[in-house]
Amino acid sequence: MISRRHLLSAGAGAATMLVPGVPIARAESSQVVVGTWGGDYGQLLSDLIDKPLLAPKGVEVLQDVANADPRKTKLLAERQSRRGSMDVACLSDTDHYVVATTNVFEAVDAAKIPRLDKVFPELRTDTAIPHIYSALVILYNENQVKTPPTSWADLWDPKWRGRVGLADILYSWNTLAAALANGGGVSNLDPAEQKLMELRSLDAKIYPSNEALAAGLKSEEVWLTAMWLARGFMWKKAGIPLSHVVPKEGAASIVFEASVPRNARNKDGGFAYLDAMLDAKAQIAFADKMGYVPTVSDAVLPEDLAKQVSLSEADRARLLKPDYKYQSERSQRTLDFWNKQFKG
């Protein structure tokens, strides 16, 4: 069932790719179409931004819900056409980079987005606003792992044989973690390959989804993993006995960004939406609900929440920003190695 749905949506993408510029009927410029994920994220956007912030201004928000890949494909497919189907495109920083290289997005500036001034400088990019972010950390079972790990390399400790679990869908991040454990970095993933094969012989468990990994952690089938801090926060809230640590090599960041496509029909509305996404209250609510950290300096989290979801000043300094160019050019090799060598 899953496969069919995906293939169908992919097929639709292919169709639009071959027939560029299919006009999509849309009535008013007071409508903003936001291409976004569904689920929690889409619901929170609707509850925290669409209704309280934009509805009073007379802006009606329509969500175009799909997974990242079909939306990415849609953006690329529509890039030649004069009028696109989205006014706001939500993507992770990595995906944003891939799409942005084809010159699809409008530049962002403070004239159009007043709240851009409040954004932490290290999270700014030319064509997107950072909405929320998190970091890849080590999560461990505090009952079973008495001495907290300090380094990514600690996952390779033979005493944790069979107790390290990884999420299959985070393969590129797991690869980065392995590279960091072996002297590599965001711009050098090659050392990961030897390390991944070691982990394989150490009997690491691989779970098909984040949810399956959570079940494995809950049943104490596995004790350690590499995961987003935000996810760890939610799992802790769900009662799984977990603690997190930022390894000394650093934590890789993931930023959920939003941009306005060049061919958006309602660019003003799009920028207004981006501005609203930087609203301090909304960002604090996102942190509370999903564990992702605000990107604006005036969104101050309550102290106990901050302790759980954000990084210390020292850890922030060690935040690793992905090398997008390197990462996307190496993507096929990373996936092939993961599938064919590590998992094969």
Next chain:
Amino acid sequence: MTFADTHRDTKGANVKSAPSGMALLVLPACLLVLGLLIGPMLLMFRISLNRFSPTQLMIEAFSFENYARAAADPYYQEVILTTLGMALLCTALTLIIAFPAAYWVGRLQSSWKSLVVIATLFPLVVGNVVRSAGWMALFTRDGLINAVLLKVHVISEPLTLMYTPKAVVFGIIAVVLPYMILTIASVIESIPRDLEDAAANLGASALQTFWRVILPLSAPGVAAGSILVFVLCMNTYATAVLLGGPRFKMMAPAIFDQFVRGNNWPMGAALAFMLLALTMSFTIVGSIAFARRYRVR
């Protein structure tokens, strides 16, 4: 064959005039198939001839190099073998499990029959994903099976059931069983009971009656059910991913990987066409062999 007989026996011109009007009846179905199946497939085939680019998705090209690369890659060879092996094994096991049930359903006379048929169909009402989630609840380390076995001290350590090929086999069979049962049952239903009595009357034991009368006469149902199930098995996605785990590779998840994670549409499309060709050739060869053996006409 019934139609052939009718046409042979009936004389006159009205027989000839009927089909032209009748042909219109299949038009909507044909258009649907053409538009929603053939069209996208041609598109996919075109894509499979393109070249992959990480930044532009794909570059227009006209080469079979994706096919050549996939065929030469030991990884995909193994994926194909696993897929074929699983499909054949599951089809055979399903057939063995389904036949007695199908016989029972097909021979059921009581007013419960429609209820039984609905009950058989019930697993299909539940989506693949939900059903597999149910299996996961059974199979995990703290799942029902382990919990029961531990409780009654059959085992002292939880068994690893999840993410094994065994789990996938169970999962697939649970999914495809209704198709096989109902396909065969409908044919069994059409076999007169008298034939079984006649066989017994002539000295055939139950087993001999099965081999010599029931099985050959249910051959069309066995063939149709096996083909249906084989095709479903070849294209297993959710069950393979959810119960087989990330290390277990069948074609459908591998294709999904190329499309969605690798963004490599040309390779994904090429793999999809290889799966299609493989499924079709096995189906055709199988049906021909079967038709010869049992004179299905």
Next chain:
Amino acid sequence: MASLSIDNLTKRFGASLAVDGLNLAVQEGELVALLGPSGCGKTTTLRMVAGFLPPTSGRVLFDSEDVTNLPAHKRATGMVFQSYALFPHMTAAQNVGFGLEMRGVGGAERQAKVEEALKLVRLSHLAGRLPRELSGGQQQRVALARALVINPKLFLLDEPLSNLDAKLRAEVRIEIRALQQRLGLTTLLVTHDREEALTMADRLVVMEGGRVRQVGSPRELYDEPQDAFVADFVGRCNILLGRRENEIQFRTAGGLVLTVDIAPNESKNANAFALRPERISIRPGAEGDLHGPLQAVTYLGPQTEYHVRVGDEVFVVVQQTPGADEPLASVRPQDQVSLRWDRKAPRLVPQTS
């Protein structure tokens, strides 16, 4: 061939009693027909004899061997099914050979026996045909050959003619009877068709509601039915309910007084007057005690059927069709006609026994 004894055989389906304490003996070489309306238990009895159904109680014996608990495939009966039940995926010859194959008769011997059996039913030239390539009559003959080739202890016929058209049915009836007598087959025939039963059977068993009503030769049953049901079922019959007034008079419910000549002890409880239509003679004109208006005349070719109202009763009369110049040929409905019969012709029987 064996003889068949059915001993107090009973079959219960849930609350209903399909066969209720049936006793019957069939001599070697004898053809006995079970005759009755649908649901009378005749087919259930046959299926218990063949071993397809286990009896609730009672015994089935072939010669003196108790086969009650023997499964069907070990009973060695040869059955011809109403549907013929030919195996559609086997040729005529394969169908005929099936029973031999199950008995381990192989190769040349089997082939010879199959050929012989097909020759017996005059189908040698169609040995290689599949059942669907044969006509109904041909299929029926294959079924016969298939049942006979195994030298059965008992020959069972379940409505064997009901799927044939009327003309063929008459021919096949004679053919089967001739075959049965020539081969000395102990045969149990199940039918609801009285003509079939009367023409083929040595003895008839009339059944109703799971019980035997009467057993006897066709003639006995036709001429001397023990009750109104049998009288009506083995042939057409005028049955008038009423009571016996005295030694020579019977008063019908409709008030008609009929003269009878039957010893009173012969028919205790007799409350039905039974008279076959062909035993009445009819004349134009209102003469004698029994006359009335003609209600209908039905021309049947060699015979003609008349419906005559006398008082409140209606008599059915069947006569040889009169010649065109006979006075009877010119009677029309509403004309007055008179009836008469031999005093010995009617029977007084109980409505049910």
